[in-house]
Every structure is written in structure tokens, then in C-alpha cells.
Amino acid sequence: MSQSPGMSHREHEATILGTLRRELGETKYDRWLGNASASVQAGEHGQDPQSVVIEVDNAFAARWVETKFIPELRVACKGIRSERTPPWRICVRQDGTVESTEASTPVGDGNRPAVPPSAGTPSPSQPAAASSKTNWNPNRGPSTSHQAHRGHAGPMAAYRQLEHFVEGPSNQLAYRSVCRLLEDPQHASPMSPLFLHGDCGVGKTHLLQGAVRAASTQFSRIRYYSAEQFTNEYIRAVREHDLERFRQQLRTLDLLAIDDVHFFSHKEGTQNEFLHMLDACLLHGTKLLLAGDGHPNRFKAFSRALSSRCVSGMVVHIESPDVNTRLAIVNHLESRRGLCLEPAAAELVVERTLGTVRELEGALTRLDAMARLEGTGETIGLQLV
Numbered sequence: 001m002s003q004s005p006g007m008s009h010r011e012h013e014a015t016i017l018g019t020l021r022r023e024l025g026e027t028k029y030d031r032w033l034g035n036a037s038a039s040v041q042a043g044e045h046g047q048d049p050q051s052v053v054i055e056v057d058n059a060f061a062a063r064w065v066e067t068k069f070i071p072e073l074r075v076a077c078k079g080i081r082s083e084r085t086p087p088w089r090i091c092v093r094q095d096g097t098v099e100s101t102e103a104s105t106p107v108g109d110g111n112r113p114a115v116p117p118s119a120g121t122p123s124p125s126q127p128a129a130a131s132s133k134t135n136w137n138p139n140r141g142p143s144t145s146h147q148a149h150r151g152h153a154g155p156m157a158a159y160r161q162l163e164h165f166v167e168g169p170s171n172q173l174a175y176r177s178v179c180r181l182l183e184d185p186q187h188a189s190p191m192s193p194l195f196l197h198g199d200c201g202v203g204k205t206h207l208l209q210g211a212v213r214a215a216s217t218q219f220s221r222i223r224y225y226s227a228e229q230f231t232n233e234y235i236r237a238v239r240e241h242d243l244e245r246f247r248q249q250l251r252t253l254d255l256l257a258i259d260d261v262h263f264f265s266h267k268e269g270t271q272n273e274f275l276h277m278l279d280a281c282l283l284h285g286t287k288l289l290l291a292g293d294g295h296p297n298r299f300k301a302f303s304r305a306l307s308s309r310c311v312s313g314m315v316v317h318i319e320s321p322d323v324n325t326r327l328a329i330v331n332h333l334e335s336r337r338g339l340c341l342e343p344a345a346a347e348l349v350v351e352r353t354l355g356t357v358r359e360l361e362g363a364l365t366r367l368d369a370m371a372r373l374e375g376t377g378e379t380i381g382l383q384l385v
Contacts, residue, residue: 063090166328168325174196195311226258227262258289282309341379
């Protein structure tokens with residue numbers, strides 16, 4: 001949208017956001033850009049606008065806007081005279097500053113995963129970010145980008161972040177299904193319940209916690225439980241004659257994520273409560289995200305009715321990561337821990353560690369400790385691997 005003669009930058013910025021609201025619609029705009037602000041960067045000597053900076057609340061929203069709303073952004077920024085292509089930047093507002101997503105690859109292709117700009121709790125599923133490396137020294141601390149997002153407090157501050165998930169062939173469908181579940185309008189997601197299953201260490205918990213953390217910017221009533229936590233809360237409610245409050249809290253949520261659902265096996269009473277809760281949540285329109293170590297139809301001592309509810313939405317199997325994805329994980333871990341591995345050393349770690357992602361974490365921890373003890377300098381070579 002070109003700037004009309006006599007229009008101030010402030011008016012132009014409001015017009016850009018207004019155009020985005022019109023193009024996206026009220027619901028989608030409020031979900032992804034509800035607290036957004038736009039800033040028109042003037043060209044030299046204060047002449048024609050040079051670029052538009054749009055600030056959003058978190059990196060997940062920034063990545064989503066940057067990759068999903070390109071046609072609408074083009075309409076809103078039409079007429080901007082800029083040397084940039086495209087003429088806009090999507091940034092994350094953090095503590096009075098913004099962090100651009102420009103340096104990251106928006107979407108991974110399976111061989112080169114997405115690289116997020118912001119940091120959070122380190123996880124084996126987070127991609128590598130070259131800019132987060134620190135100089136090697138035995139007394140080094142974590143990277144400054146290692147801090148959790150300040151916008152989250154309590155247990156959620158430790159949750160893994162969805163925008164840091166390494167997308168590869170083994171987990172691409174699961175990742176994109178989670179994103180679709182979050183994008184769908186409330187009370188209208190055919191994905192729900194979304195059931196993720198796979199071996200330990202393939203990223204199920206990362207996706208569940210990341211979805212809850214991302215949804216916290218959109219919804220006020222969200223909850224993440226492990227199946228064991230759910231069971232303990234249910235037992236406590238029964239013993240304290242507080243079952244009605246327990247049910248009311250869970251059955252009116254916007255998003256509910258339950259991890260390790262296979263834990264309900266051989267627990268008939270908990271299964272019955274969970275089954276009725278699923279029915280009530282689906283009737284209410286709660287987005288349901290579940291995970292277990294196997295397909296629901298194969299759980300032992302699982303009621304047929306409960307298995308049926310678990311497969312009534314979308315069921316996705318997450319496979320073990322391939323070589324390229326594991327290499328990206330190693331690159332991420334070394335970057336986040338301030339390590340610097342020779343390329344051949346990183347490849348050897350991947351070759352020798354064929355188990356879960358957690359084993360890759362352990363291998364990097366061992367290398368970190370050995371490098372500190374032996375004082376090998378900035379770069380870790382093959383001799384330590």
C-alpha cells in the first residue's frame with residue numbers, strides 16, 4: 001500500500017496493520033498479530049519509506065507470519081519503495097527490544113532444518129544457530145541466548161519451544177500437524193484429538209510442551225500433563241472429595257496436552273475418567289494433543305472405547321531421526337553449549353551414536369567435560385571423539 005501525500009509515518013503504520021486485519025480476517029489477525037506493531041523505516045534524508053518492521057510477541061508467531069501470510073503482507077506493503085526483497089521484516093518484541101527472524105531459515109527441508117533466532121531451554125530437537133556460539137574457554141558460561149523467554153513464568157518457563165523444533169523427514173508430518181492444530185479456529189479443528197506416537201527421544205514431549213507454550217500467547221486456559229500427573233491429580237481429587245472441581249478445570253480448557261498416555265494401561269478407573277474427560281472436552285471444543293510410545297490400538301489393557309477416542313482425530317507416527325537430522329541436532333547442541341566441533345568430529349559422533357536423541361546429548365556432554373579437563377582449546381577434534 002503506497003503512502004498517500006501528507007500521510008505521516010504513524011498513519012502509514014496504522015494503515016498497514018489495518019490492511020493486514022482486513023486481508024486476514026478478525027480471527028486470524030487477532031490470533032497471530034493481535035498485539036503487533038508496525039514501524040516504517042524511512043529512506044535516506046527522510047524520503048520514501050525503505051522498509052516495514054512488524055513486531056510480534058514471540059518467535060513462533062513471527063515465523064508463522066513470515067511464512068504463512070506472504071500474500072497478505074504483499075498487499076499491506078504494496079507501494080513501499082525498498083531495496084529489500086521483501087520490503088518487510090518480522091521481529092520478536094522482547095524486553096523493549098526486537099529480535100529479527102531474518103537470520104533464520106523459515107522452514108526446514110529435512111536436510112537443513114529451520115534455524116530460529118531466539119533461544120530457550122536447550123533441547124535435542126532444537127536447531128543449530130551459528131550466531132549463538134561463544135568463544136571457547138574452560139570457564140565459559142552458557143550462551144546469552146540460552147535464557148528462557150521472560151514472558152513465561154513458573155513451570156512453563158522450562159517447556160521446550162515449538163519454533164526450535166528441527167523439522168526432518170522423520171517428524172515433518174507431526175510438526176506440521178501440531179502447527180495446524182494451533183492454527184485452526186477454536187472449536188473447529190478436525191485434527192483433535194491429535195495423537196503422536198513413537199519411541200523415546202524422538203520429540204513427542206518437545207512438540208507437546210512447545211504447543212502449550214505457543215498457545216499460551218493465544219489462549220488463557222491451557223494445560224500440560226504427563227499421564228502420571230493426571231493419574232495422581234485424579235486420585236487426590238477422589239480422596240479429598242474434590243472430583244467435581246478437578247473435572248470442571250479440565251473440561252473447559254482451550255488446549256489440553258497429555259503425555260505418555262500408555263501409562264494409563266491396567267488402570268481401569270483412571271481410563272474411565274480419562275475417557276469421560278475426552279468426551280467432555282471434544283464436546284466443549286477443547287484442542288486435544290496426546291502422545292504415547294505406541295499406537296493406541298496396540299496398548300495393553302486399554303479399553304476399546306478409549307482406544308477408539310484416541311484414534312478419532314489424527315494419529316501420527318514419529319520415526320527416529322535420520323543421519324542429516326541427527327547431524328543438525330549435534331550442530332545445535334555444540335552451538336548452544338559453546339562448543340566447537342570439527343565437521344569430521346561431529347559426523348563421527350553421529351555415526352557412533354545410533355540411539356535416541358538423548359544419547360546424542362550425553363555424547364556432547366562427555367566431549368564437553370573431556371575438552372575442559374584436557375584444555376584442548378577452542379576446537380574439539382577427532383582425537384576426543
